[in-house]
Amino acid sequence: MVxxxxxxxxxxxxxxxxxxxxxxARGTNYPYFDQRFIPRVMIKSKDCKTIILKDNSEINELQPxxxxxxxxxxxxxxxxxxxxxxxTLIQNATVLDNEDRTVFNVGDNGSGKYKVVLSxxxxxxxxxxxxxxxxxxxxxxxxxxCVGLKDKLICKATKLIDDLGAIVNQWGExxxxxxxxxxxxxxxxxxxxxxxxxxxxxxxxxxVGCALNKFKNC
Amino acid sequence: xxxxxxPKLAIGSCCDQVEFCDATCIVNYASMFSCCDxxxxxxxxxxxxxxxxxxxxxxxxxxxxxxxxxxxxxxxPARNIFTVVSGTTGSIAVKVQGVTIxxxxxxxxxxxxVVDLVTxxxxxxxxxxxxxxxxxxxxxxxxxxxxxxxQNNMAVDVWVGGNIQANQxxxxxxSGRGTDxxxxxxxxxxxxxxxxxxxxxxxxxxxxxxxxxxxxxxxDEEITRRTVQFFFDCNVRNCFKNLLLKIAHxxxxxxxxxxLKVADIRNKMDAACIxxxxxxxxxxxxxxxxxxxxxxxxxxDC
Numbered sequence: 178m179v180x181x182x183x184x185x186x187x188x189x190x191x192x193x194x195x196x197x198x199x200x201x202a203r204g205t206n207y208p209y210f211d212q213r214f215i216p217r218v219m220i221k222s223k224d225c226k227t228i229i230l231k232d233n234s235e236i237n238e239l240q241p242x243x244x245x246x247x248x249x250x251x252x253x254x255x256x257x258x259x260x261x262x263x264x265t266l267i268q269n270a271t272v273l274d275n276e277d278r279t280v281f282n283v284g285d286n287g288s289g290k291y292k293v294v295l296s297x298x299x300x301x302x303x304x305x306x307x308x309x310x311x312x313x314x315x316x317x318x319x320x321x322x323c324v325g326l327k328d329k330l331i332c333k334a335t336k337l338i339d340d341l342g343a344i345v346n347q348w349g350e351x352x353x354x355x356x357x358x359x360x361x362x363x364x365x366x367x368x369x370x371x372x373x374x375x376x377x378x379x380x381x382x383x384x385v386g387c388a389l390n391k392f393k394n395c
Numbered sequence: 396x397x398x399x400x401x402p403k404l405a406i407g408s409c410c411d412q413v414e415f416c417d418a419t420c421i422v423n424y425a426s427m428f429s430c431c432d433x434x435x436x437x438x439x440x441x442x443x444x445x446x447x448x449x450x451x452x453x454x455x456x457x458x459x460x461x462x463x464x465x466x467x468x469x470x471x472p473a474r475n476i477f478t479v480v481s482g483t484t485g486s487i488a489v490k491v492q493g494v495t496i497x498x499x500x501x502x503x504x505x506x507x508x509v510v511d512l513v514t515x516x517x518x519x520x521x522x523x524x525x526x527x528x529x530x531x532x533x534x535x536x537x538x539x540x541x542x543x544x545x546q547n548n549m550a551v552d553v554w555v556g557g558n559i560q561a562n563q564x565x566x567x568x569x570s571g572r573g574t575d576x577x578x579x580x581x582x583x584x585x586x587x588x589x590x591x592x593x594x595x596x597x598x599x600x601x602x603x604x605x606x607x608x609x610x611x612x613x614x615d616e617e618i619t620r621r622t623v624q625f626f627f628d629c630n631v632r633n634c635f636k637n638l639l640l641k642i643a644h645x646x647x648x649x650x651x652x653x654x655l656k657v658a659d660i661r662n663k664m665d666a667a668c669i670x671x672x673x674x675x676x677x678x679x680x681x682x683x684x685x686x687x688x689x690x691x692x693x694x695x696d697c
Contacts, residue, residue: 360654364657
């Protein structure tokens with residue numbers, strides 16, 4: 178769970194309101210938070226191992242007149258990952274600051290579909306009492322970390338095989354021993370077979386990619 | 396044509412499940428000509444007549460499991476049957492749960508009216524979820540467009556006007572059963588309920604399986620059966636993948652014989668597949684198990 182401390186200095190200004198409006202609002206079930214709140218949350222992932230959320234939501238000022246209030250604003254993030262066609266809870270986090278970023282670790286291979294349920298809660302105290310209002314939003318994120326990687330590796334392995342095949346031909350023509358080169362060719366062919374015939378995760382593709390890179394120095 | 400059962404088998408990626416599907420052709424009720432050898436064609440039994448099923452399994456090592464009953468029956472859509480009996484003037488309409496799914500006017504003959512009714516129902520099937528067909532006895536059968544029992548017990552009202560008369564055997568839909576697909580996923584527990592599990596538990600061992608699919612009718616008499624062979628190489632394929640990844644991680648190019656030893660396994664895997672496809676089940680069985688043994692015993696020496 179990630180918890181940061183609320184900085185109320187800016188928020189108090191944001192939450193400034195006209196008391197008359199608020200009184201009317203409570204009396205007629207007028208949703209203060211709902212009218213003044215613009216949810217805006219950034220969700221992204223750059224490395225496929227973490228999902229980063231940043232709450233840039235706005236709570237608009239109603240009137241320039243301010244009133245002394247105690248307030249607290251919290252955002253709760255709940256992240257689900259789709260596993261076997263079911264949404265599985267993977268992490269909860271509460272953030273008490275609308276500026277800080279929240280970082281979720283989603284494992285070594287984060288590929289998959291995610292559902293992020295955001296719950297925004299504002300508690301404020303007025304001369305009418307203390308009120309808490311909550312809004313929820315659901316966002317969906319599709320992390321496909323290996324787009325194109327498999328195809329790139331297939332191209333790479335194919336090119337390595339072509340290049341090495343040309344060397345084997347040249348060496349063969351001048352009578353050099355090509356035994357090891359032939360074994361390398363065979364191993365490259367095994368990796369190509371693996372890439373073409375198996376379903377590989379991101380980390381598995383990376384492992385094959387590393388192995389192919391080392392062939393340049395073999 | 397005689398009923399040709401079409402069992403299909405597929406392997407789960409973790410080698411612990413085998414999905415069986417009865418892919419036997421079933422007459423598409425909105426298009427009678429799309430199936431020539433399946434359920435409901437000509438004198439063939441209807442899929443509704445299958446009361447229960449059994450399976451006989453023969454494992455690659457010869458172990459036999461007979462009369463395995465997992466409560467599987469091919470899925471069917473809910474239906475309702477009525478017959479137009481007589482009439483020379485008037486109209487007919489069919490409602491399911493109070494919603495009109497089709498209607499027709501008597502114009503020239505009862506048969507034409509039934510044809511018009513079925514055409515009307517099938518023309519709206521994408522919206523109503525019901526199709527229909529008819530026979531020369533003016534018997535009309537309504538079918539849900541989806542299989543399973545969710546559409547059972549729905550009220551069916553055959554409304555007639557003028558002097559048209561119709562008989563309705565049941566006032567509700569029935570006989571829908573199963574799920575969306577006619578499939579069942581076997582695990583080893585389905586077979587070893589009363590006996591010891593194999594060494595490979597929970598995974599099915601690699602090799603050639605023989606599976607017999609048997610259908611029984613209402614009187615519990617066998618209707619028909621079909622035996623198919625099934626090639627299972629899931630374990631060795633997973634082993635091969637993990638082996639190559641381990642080699643890639645630990646010794647990408649400095650080995651001496653690794654590439655050749657891996658080629659031996661790969662060749663045996665390919666050969667076993669070819670043998671199976673050519674019907675040489677005994678050698679396919681031996682060869683895939685050789686490949687599995689070589690893969691399991693592989694010693695990486697970079």
